[in-house]
Amino acid sequence: MSELNNENAVLIIGGGHSGVSAALEITEAVDKKVYIVEKKSYIGGRVLQMYKYFPKLCPPFCGFEINTKRIKSSAEGNINFLVSSSVEEITKAKEGSGYKVKIKQKPQYINDNCTVCGECAKVCPEERPNDFNYGMDNTKAIFMPAISSFPLKYSVDDKYCKFSACKKCEEACRYSAINLDAKENIIELTVSDIIFATGWKPYEVEKLENLGYGKYKNVITNVKMERLAAENGPTGGKILRPSDGKEVKNVAFIQCAGSRNENHLPYCSAICCMASLKQAMYLREKNPESSPVIFYIDLRTPGRYENFLNKAQSDEKIKFNKGIVGKISEDRETGDLLLDVEDMLSGKKNKVRAEMVVLAAGMASNIKDDLKEIKIDEEIKIDIDENGFIFNDNFKEGIFSAGVARFPLDVYMSGQSATSAALSVIQHNAKL
Amino acid sequence: MNNTVIKTDNELIKYIKEVGESNFKKCFQCGTCSAVCPLSTEDRPFPRKEMIMAGWGMKEQLTADLDPWLCYYCGECSKNCPRKAEPGELMMSLRRFLISAYDWTGISKLLYVSKYAEYIAILIVALGVLLEWAVIFGLHPAAGATLSQAVSPDKVDYFFDWPISAFLAIMLTSFIYNMYRKTVLSDKSVKIPLSLYVTEAWSLIFNFFTQYRYAKCDDSEESATKKLASGKYNFWLAHLFLMISYVSLFVAIVFFLDWFQSENSMPILHIVLFDYFASIGLIFGTIYFIIKRFSKKIERSKFSHHTDWMFVTLLFLTAVSGVLLRAAIVYNYSVSAIFYIYLIHLMILFPMLVIEVPFSKWSHLAYRPVAVYFANLKEKAKNLSNN
Numbered sequence: 001m002s003e004l005n006n007e008n009a010v011l012i013i014g015g016g017h018s019g020v021s022a023a024l025e026i027t028e029a030v031d032k033k034v035y036i037v038e039k040k041s042y043i044g045g046r047v048l049q050m051y052k053y054f055p056k057l058c059p060p061f062c063g064f065e066i067n068t069k070r071i072k073s074s075a076e077g078n079i080n081f082l083v084s085s086s087v088e089e090i091t092k093a094k095e096g097s098g099y100k101v102k103i104k105q106k107p108q109y110i111n112d113n114c115t116v117c118g119e120c121a122k123v124c125p126e127e128r129p130n131d132f133n134y135g136m137d138n139t140k141a142i143f144m145p146a147i148s149s150f151p152l153k154y155s156v157d158d159k160y161c162k163f164s165a166c167k168k169c170e171e172a173c174r175y176s177a178i179n180l181d182a183k184e185n186i187i188e189l190t191v192s193d194i195i196f197a198t199g200w201k202p203y204e205v206e207k208l209e210n211l212g213y214g215k216y217k218n219v220i221t222n223v224k225m226e227r228l229a230a231e232n233g234p235t236g237g238k239i240l241r242p243s244d245g246k247e248v249k250n251v252a253f254i255q256c257a258g259s260r261n262e263n264h265l266p267y268c269s270a271i272c273c274m275a276s277l278k279q280a281m282y283l284r285e286k287n288p289e290s291s292p293v294i295f296y297i298d299l300r301t302p303g304r305y306e307n308f309l310n311k312a313q314s315d316e317k318i319k320f321n322k323g324i325v326g327k328i329s330e331d332r333e334t335g336d337l338l339l340d341v342e343d344m345l346s347g348k349k350n351k352v353r354a355e356m357v358v359l360a361a362g363m364a365s366n367i368k369d370d371l372k373e374i375k376i377d378e379e380i381k382i383d384i385d386e387n388g389f390i391f392n393d394n395f396k397e398g399i400f401s402a403g404v405a406r407f408p409l410d411v412y413m414s415g416q417s418a419t420s421a422a423l424s425v426i427q428h429n430a431k432l
Numbered sequence: 433m434n435n436t437v438i439k440t441d442n443e444l445i446k447y448i449k450e451v452g453e454s455n456f457k458k459c460f461q462c463g464t465c466s467a468v469c470p471l472s473t474e475d476r477p478f479p480r481k482e483m484i485m486a487g488w489g490m491k492e493q494l495t496a497d498l499d500p501w502l503c504y505y506c507g508e509c510s511k512n513c514p515r516k517a518e519p520g521e522l523m524m525s526l527r528r529f530l531i532s533a534y535d536w537t538g539i540s541k542l543l544y545v546s547k548y549a550e551y552i553a554i555l556i557v558a559l560g561v562l563l564e565w566a567v568i569f570g571l572h573p574a575a576g577a578t579l580s581q582a583v584s585p586d587k588v589d590y591f592f593d594w595p596i597s598a599f600l601a602i603m604l605t606s607f608i609y610n611m612y613r614k615t616v617l618s619d620k621s622v623k624i625p626l627s628l629y630v631t632e633a634w635s636l637i638f639n640f641f642t643q644y645r646y647a648k649c650d651d652s653e654e655s656a657t658k659k660l661a662s663g664k665y666n667f668w669l670a671h672l673f674l675m676i677s678y679v680s681l682f683v684a685i686v687f688f689l690d691w692f693q694s695e696n697s698m699p700i701l702h703i704v705l706f707d708y709f710a711s712i713g714l715i716f717g718t719i720y721f722i723i724k725r726f727s728k729k730i731e732r733s734k735f736s737h738h739t740d741w742m743f744v745t746l747l748f749l750t751a752v753s754g755v756l757l758r759a760a761i762v763y764n765y766s767v768s769a770i771f772y773i774y775l776i777h778l779m780i781l782f783p784m785l786v787i788e789v790p791f792s793k794w795s796h797l798a799y800r801p802v803a804v805y806f807a808n809l810k811e812k813a814k815n816l817s818n819n
Contacts, residue, residue, distance in 0.1 A: 210512060261514035297462040326467025326512065342466040342477050349466060349477035
């Protein structure tokens with residue numbers, strides 16, 4: 001058990017765009033140590049899985065790269081990353097205010113000697129579904145988690161690796177970067193503040209039984225669409241449908257899949273309209289003959305985002321249908337999908353054929369599930385609202401939220417919420 | 433865009449809220465309901481448009497709308513509604529509104545708004561029957577009289593059955609004419625050729641006797657036998673059984689009352705059709721629907737208005753007292769026992785006929801098939817003028 005220097009540190013749970021931004025804002029402003037606890041083996045979270053950001057349509061590197069640069073120029077030891085780690089226990093610290101936190105770090109099988117040469121993966125006989133691509137392809141059990149992983153090194157999936165029964169990778173590595181006998185690590189810290197930047201997951205759209213996700217191969221989610229469009233995705237950037245690998249032209253986007261639905265997520269997920277407009281543009285950019293249709297209740301593109309909507313609407317090949325799809329069935333011969341939907345502006349009900357359907361899955365907060373795995377003192381009050389967000393920060397207790405842990409927002413606003421959380425931390429620690 | 437001025441009516445919104453439990457004001461017009469509806473057609477999808485029409489109180493459009501009658505409350509809309517706005521229940525409320533809109537007397541509206549008004553109305557009719565009976569047959573049978581002397585079938589026909597039949601016929605005909613005026617004649621966009629009224633008449637008869645639209649509620653690709661086996665037609669068949677039983681008994685009693693007051697005329701037909709089939713149909717059917725309304729498991733039985741309860745209860749009591757009466761005659765009970773059971777039976781039956789048939793829920797027996805007929809007429813006429 002290692003005791004780290006932890007005086008006055010801040011704990012940030014979640015190393016996505018919001019968590020990292022909050023860490024940078026704090027350390028750049030004041031002399032305070034920050035620990036970022038990240039479940040995955042790399043930081044960056046969901047934004048790295050995007051093909052492009054809206055509204056500028058630049059790749060995620062252009063946004064997140066700034067953060068990694070800032071990390072590099074920060075003073076040594078101010079920002080500490082605990083990847084492959086999870087918080088086990090939070091208790092009140094005895095002396096004064098603050099919390100004692102117990103963190104479990106999974107065994108670090110790969111050390112910093114790794115040069116990302118890839119020889120290990122070549123000899124690895126085991127495969128695993130690639131969660132970075134939402135399971136649409138496989139990687140070896142020793143793998144590079146993401147093209148822009150930070151820290152830049154390979155990972156081992158302990159669910160699929162056979163360890164001592166195989167060890168081929170250890171032999172193949174010329175840099176002694178692999179140690180399959182590594183043990184897990186327990187880290188104990190005392191922190192003054194906690195920022196929850198636990199982020200989101202796409203809503204489980206299979207629960208919307210009428211839309212057939214999970215039943216029909218060519219019904220996918222918006223997050224999968226990002227991976228299909230990305231050059232480093234499972235199809236090398238070609239938008240091919242799952243059933244037969246055909247390049248699709250006629251794609252239906254269905255908005256509010258789970259969101260704004262009292263049987264599912266009662267709130268608006270805030271990003272899906274922009275995301276679908278953006279994805280319709282991916283299609284148009286990659287295939288001039290493509291013709292996406294967006295089925296919507298109303299299009300929510302607030303403020304300057306309206307320009308983005310105008311841009312999409314000026315492309316006459318992008319069609320819009322006011323009216324949400326009630327039912328999807330499959331044409332078994334072709335794998336196409338048939339959508340039952342009312343076109344409200346004409347008042348007619350239609351059966352629309354589509355080669356692929358993209359469901360605009362809403363954002364579900366991770367925090368409720370995450371908290372179930374943490375043992376927390378009863379006297380510590382974390383105010384989670386009925387939708388699973390920490391909307392009201394507990395300023396007196398030094399418990400804050402950033403990013404989608406607070407409420408559904410886009411990358412740009414996540415940055416703002418991170419700055420806000422950082423400012424709260426600084427104010428909370430000010431000596432009056 | 434044409435500059436149509438839409439008149440809205442706040443009182444109507446309040447009325448629709450009062451006669452059902454729909455949260456139609458929560459609707460955000462996503463169109464899921466119309467898209468999932470197994471009964472609405474391509475050209476005339478519902479209930480999304482009814483949701484906004486009700487939300488805005490668009491009285492003129494709602495009164496002219498036949499679609500509430502084409503809805504059989506399958507419940508797909510309510511099940512899938514993201515706002516839990518209960519579109520299926522709104523269509524139910526609109527049927528209640530339409531019943532009161534076709535009724536020029538204003539009685540329906542009163543009965544739908546106030547359950548006490550309904551209780552009082554039923555009580556008045558029951559007491560009226562008691563009074564009429566006392567005047568015609570006295571308050572107890574004469575000593576030694578046979579049944580036909582104590583309660584003469586001819587007198588029952590002259591003073592009870594035929595007047596009520598005439599009353600119902602006049603009321604319903606005038607209401608249906610009113611409906612025709614508001615839904616068909618008011619629609620200036622279609623002109624219906626006379627021949628269509630004849631050629632489309634089959635749809636009226638077919639829908640009256642089969643209520644086939646119930647079967648269409650389940651639009652899955654399963655075979656009909658599989659649907660039957662898995663109970664998907666149960667509601668439809670129970671409803672049909674109840675309705676056929678009711679209609680056959682009503683017609684037989686009005687025209688052949690003699691059959692019921694003696695024990696041996698046309699025995700086989702009578703015993704099989706009325707003593708068994710129709711009695712079982714009425715009692716089984718009413719109990720089935722009462723259980724459904726208590727258990728609230730399916731969408732269409734989730735909410736019950738006081739008129740729903742009153743209707744099914746009166747029908748059940750009518751059936752039970754009717755079966756008792758018939759049993760008393762067949763098993764030769766004393767004339768005085770039969771005399772009183774007969775009186776009680778009529779005191780339940782008549783309120784049901786006078787109040788429920790023209791002014792309340794029972795009127796759907798007429799409006800539903802007529803609406804299908806009118807809708808067919810309009811659609812066919814439109815197709816003719818387009819070609």
